[in-house]
Amino acid sequence: MTNFLRSITKPTFHVNRLLSLVSLTILLNLFAFSAYSQAANVDMVKWKAGKAAFKNNCASCHNPLVKGTGPALAGALDRWTAEGKHQGIDGKTWLYRWIKNNNEVRAAGNPRGLKIFGEYAGVAMNVFPALTDADIEAILLYSDNSAMNTEAKVEPTAGASGTTGTETDSAFPTWILVVILALLICMVFTLNRLSGSLYRLTKESQGESVHAFVPFYKNKRIIILFGILVTVFFFYLLIQNATALGRQQGYQPVQPIKFSHALHAGKHQMDCQYCHSSASKSKHANIPSVSTCMNCHKVVQKGPVYGTEEIAKIYKYADYNIDTKTYGSNPKAIEWTRIHNLPDHVFFSHAQHVKAGGVKCQTCHGPVQEMEEVYQYAPLSMGWCINCHRQTEVNFDGNKYYSIYEKYHKAKAEGKMKGVTVEDIGGTECQKCHY
Amino acid sequence: MKEKYFYIVGAFTTILLIIFLIIPRDKRSPGWDYMPDMRYSKAYETFSSVDFFYQKENGKYDTMSARLPVLGTIPRGYIPENIEDKTDEGFLRSFCFKNEHQGYNQDSAFQNKYMEAGEVLKNPFKPTDDILAEGKELYLINCKVCHGIKGEGNGQIVELPDGSDGPYTARPPAYTSRLPTLKDGQMFFSVSFGKNTMGGYAPMLTPAERWKVILYIKDLAGLKEGVTPATDTTAKKDIVAAVVKP
Numbered sequence: 001m002t003n004f005l006r007s008i009t010k011p012t013f014h015v016n017r018l019l020s021l022v023s024l025t026i027l028l029n030l031f032a033f034s035a036y037s038q039a040a041n042v043d044m045v046k047w048k049a050g051k052a053a054f055k056n057n058c059a060s061c062h063n064p065l066v067k068g069t070g071p072a073l074a075g076a077l078d079r080w081t082a083e084g085k086h087q088g089i090d091g092k093t094w095l096y097r098w099i100k101n102n103n104e105v106r107a108a109g110n111p112r113g114l115k116i117f118g119e120y121a122g123v124a125m126n127v128f129p130a131l132t133d134a135d136i137e138a139i140l141l142y143s144d145n146s147a148m149n150t151e152a153k154v155e156p157t158a159g160a161s162g163t164t165g166t167e168t169d170s171a172f173p174t175w176i177l178v179v180i181l182a183l184l185i186c187m188v189f190t191l192n193r194l195s196g197s198l199y200r201l202t203k204e205s206q207g208e209s210v211h212a213f214v215p216f217y218k219n220k221r222i223i224i225l226f227g228i229l230v231t232v233f234f235f236y237l238l239i240q241n242a243t244a245l246g247r248q249q250g251y252q253p254v255q256p257i258k259f260s261h262a263l264h265a266g267k268h269q270m271d272c273q274y275c276h277s278s279a280s281k282s283k284h285a286n287i288p289s290v291s292t293c294m295n296c297h298k299v300v301q302k303g304p305v306y307g308t309e310e311i312a313k314i315y316k317y318a319d320y321n322i323d324t325k326t327y328g329s330n331p332k333a334i335e336w337t338r339i340h341n342l343p344d345h346v347f348f349s350h351a352q353h354v355k356a357g358g359v360k361c362q363t364c365h366g367p368v369q370e371m372e373e374v375y376q377y378a379p380l381s382m383g384w385c386i387n388c389h390r391q392t393e394v395n396f397d398g399n400k401y402y403s404i405y406e407k408y409h410k411a412k413a414e415g416k417m418k419g420v421t422v423e424d425i426g427g428t429e430c431q432k433c434h435y
Numbered sequence: 436m437k438e439k440y441f442y443i444v445g446a447f448t449t450i451l452l453i454i455f456l457i458i459p460r461d462k463r464s465p466g467w468d469y470m471p472d473m474r475y476s477k478a479y480e481t482f483s484s485v486d487f488f489y490q491k492e493n494g495k496y497d498t499m500s501a502r503l504p505v506l507g508t509i510p511r512g513y514i515p516e517n518i519e520d521k522t523d524e525g526f527l528r529s530f531c532f533k534n535e536h537q538g539y540n541q542d543s544a545f546q547n548k549y550m551e552a553g554e555v556l557k558n559p560f561k562p563t564d565d566i567l568a569e570g571k572e573l574y575l576i577n578c579k580v581c582h583g584i585k586g587e588g589n590g591q592i593v594e595l596p597d598g599s600d601g602p603y604t605a606r607p608p609a610y611t612s613r614l615p616t617l618k619d620g621q622m623f624f625s626v627s628f629g630k631n632t633m634g635g636y637a638p639m640l641t642p643a644e645r646w647k648v649i650l651y652i653k654d655l656a657g658l659k660e661g662v663t664p665a666t667d668t669t670a671k672k673d674i675v676a677a678v679v680k681p
Contacts, residue, residue: 059606060588061631068605069631124546126613227445234452244460246469252462268592268601271576277639284481295634296580296592300602333499335484341465344476375462 042145050142053135057128064146067325068299070125071116073143083112099136101127189216243381246343252375253337258310263303266369272361279350279361287336290318339376340365346382347433356401357394357422389427393419549624556620560643562650570651573644577636578652586610586655605632610656622649 054064061069080091080098087108098105098113102125105113117124131139200210216222264270272279275292279285293314301322302308315321319328342348353359362368366377378384396402396412396419403409405425411417417424426432460466468474479485479500489498560566575584581603583589587610592603614622626645629635640648 055606056588056608056612059604060608061605063604066604230445230448230452234448237452245467246474248465250460250462251465253465254463268580270580270592273576274580274639277577281641287482289638291634291638295629296603298634299605299632300592302602304602336482338482341474343474345473 042141046138046141047145049135050138050140051146053131054139054142054146057131058139058143061125062143063299064143066301070120073140074146075144077140077144080112086110086112095140096133096136098125099139100129100131103127247379247381248339248341248376249379250375251339252373253339255336255373256334257313258306258373260305260372261368261374262370262372263305272368273354280355282351283347283349285350285354287338290314290331290334294318294320339374340380342380345434347435356399358399359392363388385433386428389422392422394422394425396420545628549621549630552624553618553621556623558619558623558646558649560646560650562654566647567651567654569644570647570649570654573640573648574651574655577639578648581607581633582610586652607633610652614653614656614658619649622652 054062058073062071062073064074065072077092077095080095083091083094085091086094091112094105094110094112098110102113102117106117196213200213203210264275265272275288276285277288297311297314298320301311303311312322314334317332317334319331320326321328353364354361364378364380368374368377394402396405396409402420402425405420408417408420408424412420421427479487481501483500484498485500486498488500488502579590580592581588581590583593588607590601590603590607592601593606595601617625623642623645624630625633626640626648627635627637627642636645
């Protein structure tokens with residue numbers, strides 16, 4: 001039996017191995033054909049040194065594969081050697097000289113150097129006299145093979161999805177409870193009806209007089225009780241809806257660009273005030289201009305979710321040509337939809353809260369760093385404002401803004417007051433916000 | 436007959452209730468208001484689109500409520516209470532130093548202006564503890580993203596916490612490598628109008644804030660010297676006059 005099994009498994013094993021070998025060679029061939037990413041014959045130690053040197057010296061202006069402030073570096077050596085000899089010196093030597101001090105090469109009248117200088121509108125490259133020939137060799141090796149992945153990255157396991165799965169498993173589904181409850185109520189009604197009928201039948205058989213059967217929907221007591229319940233519930237809903245009218249809690253409009261705060265402020269931990277820079281200076285926390293987006297998206301051209309689709313919209317608004325790296329003359333503002341709208345008869349200043357008060361943005365705007373799409377977190381009602389003003393203690397110590405409240409400082413020093421709330425310094429007076 | 440009305444009213448109430456319960460609030464709409472004329476401003480709000488300025492020039496539709504200030508407007512903080520004490524020519528010039536290159540393209544005119552800034556502009560602040568603390572606060576908000584906490588060029592979008600490459604591939608050079616070769620004015624120009632892949636921060640930071648950040652950056656790079664403000668008091672009044680005149 002085992003022999004028989006072996007006779008079957010053995011050849012298939014060989015076939016598998018053969019197949020894997022074939023596929024491996026095909027893969028390798030594919031790698032070899034794709035430009036500048038061949039895996040074979042690359043000195044890994046040198047490659048890593050090149051990567052480090054590239055990051056420290058070149059990366060601020062060059063990218064191996066994408067045109068940045070300077071040209072894409074992949075294949076630079078090939079392009080320089082293809083240029084041929086100039087003044088009896090070969091292209092490789094010229095390139096090495098160019099990297100160390102491009103001014104000298106241009107002064108020597110190298111045609112390729114002058115051409116590149118012209119292509120980039122006369123922006124001179126920095127000089128790197130400290131780089132040795134070995135460094136440059138490593139840098140060029142890295143830039144030709146930059147797409148190669150050396151460190152096998154460990155993919156994060158799906159821990160987050162697992163936890164949510166267990167949560168739903170542990171909780172008993174509510175709809176089953178509802179169905180059981182409905183069945184039980186039905187049973188109560190049918191059994192009640194049944195026992196009533198039986199009771200009447202026995203009474204009738206004994207010859208006693210019986211009241212006529214009244215179904216429950218004609219029973220006056222039940223109708224009155226139901227009427228009261230419905231009215232109470234109706235008024236409850238009416239009040240709820242009436243107070244919600246004019247408040248926009250949960251408002252989540254569709255924005256012109258699918259901008260993710262979860263990615264920018266959450267994953268990449270960019271400060272809120274990087275984009276909303278006037279929050280500490282002005283009444284308004286500004287909506288960033290397109291130039292603020294371009295600060296990073298000149299380089300970051302592809303997003304993790306929508307790829308180039310959403311970022312291309314920024315370029316359209318900025319009138320930026322990604323291929324030529326030039327701006328046009330017709331930029332346009334992005335028409336974002338405003339979410340947090342305070343009524344016109346309320347004054348609110350961001351600067352006062354952020355700068356003087358030191359209030360965290362999340363206090364009013366909620367966990368924006370977790371929002372894929374922003375919604376209004378707080379009700380922004382007057383009761384909500386007043387409540388916070390009553391509860392929040394002002395940071396009296398070391399904040400010069402509050403130095404004029406001498407009475408409270410004295411009371412605090414004497415131990416008469418524990419903390420000074422916003423209400424104490426006039427934060428609930430009508431005229432503070434309505435004038 | 437009376438009973439019939441009772442049932443009709445009952446049914447109507449129930450239907451209303453069901454409507455209230457079933458129809459959820461549309462999250463894409465701001466909802467209804469009691470008095471829209473009190474809620475929405477008659478005056479133009481800061482970031483809104485208004486018809487008053489509607490103009491079509493060379494195919495441009497401009498309806499932004501945010502307009503450029505009137506010619507000759509003096510920016511906030513431009514003239515401190517006491518000119519003689521608190522400011523100097525280099526600082527005053529940093530308010531009116533314009534970026535004169537075409538669009539945002541960094542051509543040779545841009546380079547010339549950059550070199551000129553190095554000669555003309557001076558930092559009015561001295562690296563006291565207060566100023567450095569303010570500079571640090573601004574640095575952590577605006578610069579840390581790319582330049583890193585210590586100015587090594589490893590900000591959170593350049594290098595992710597696990598050490599792998601972030602989405603921003605243009606790694607800025609460490610401050611210690613490039614900063615010693617630059618003049619204060621050149622740094623100011625770069626912070627204001629951008630340099631290479633870096634964008635301009637003039638929209639986010641006031642000139643005074645930019646100078647404070649520069650002091651903090653120099654402190655990070657270990658450079659202490661070269662912060663001597665100019666003391667020529669005669670020139671500054673001319674500049675004030677020149678700028679105030681529209």
